[in-house]
Amino acid sequence: MRVTFNAPVVLTFSIICAVVYVLTGMMGIMQDLFVLQPGWEFSSAGWYFRLFSHTMGHASTEHLMGNLAFVLLLGPIVEEKYGAKNLIIMMLSTALITSLLHLLFFDHGLLGASGIVFMLILIVSLVNFKNKEIPLTFILVVIIFIGKEILSSAENDGVSHFAHIIGGIVGAVFGFALGGKKA
Numbered sequence: 001m002r003v004t005f006n007a008p009v010v011l012t013f014s015i016i017c018a019v020v021y022v023l024t025g026m027m028g029i030m031q032d033l034f035v036l037q038p039g040w041e042f043s044s045a046g047w048y049f050r051l052f053s054h055t056m057g058h059a060s061t062e063h064l065m066g067n068l069a070f071v072l073l074l075g076p077i078v079e080e081k082y083g084a085k086n087l088i089i090m091m092l093s094t095a096l097i098t099s100l101l102h103l104l105f106f107d108h109g110l111l112g113a114s115g116i117v118f119m120l121i122l123i124v125s126l127v128n129f130k131n132k133e134i135p136l137t138f139i140l141v142v143i144i145f146i147g148k149e150i151l152s153s154a155e156n157d158g159v160s161h162f163a164h165i166i167g168g169i170v171g172a173v174f175g176f177a178l179g180g181k182k183a
Helices: 008-026 045-056 061-082 084-105 114-124 136-152 161-178
Strands: none
Touching (some): 008 045, 008 084, 061 084, 061 114, 084 114, 114 136, 136 161
């Protein structure tokens, strides 16, 4: 038996998140590159980078491990089913849409891969989606995961429930758009 690099996009993203956490959280350097701060900074190249890079920054070890557990569990399924290129498009789309909507509605920073996690949760529940059939598992996942986020959104707990909801919506849109097709 040998160890294989079975999901290159997922593994690379996970490694980058871990390295970023060591640099920003443990060593305290480059923190500003991985947090999307409030405000529109069209003249700053770093702002455009942070529209995507915030997904690689994490506030704590628990935050990082919680997100990576889901990314490593669900990501390989999505990468195998839809292909590396489509997964990259999904991840970048989730990061950008979440960033722009967050900037529109909130005046605090954003960091973490939670939007991508919820995108993966919803799209995995649609892996077996067929035209004109909605899997019951998808409906239950929406009720459980997105319902919980909607209920929790009133709490002032430092968690971006909005990013979770948007990530889930993006995952559902991709799941229905791809219609269970292979890459």
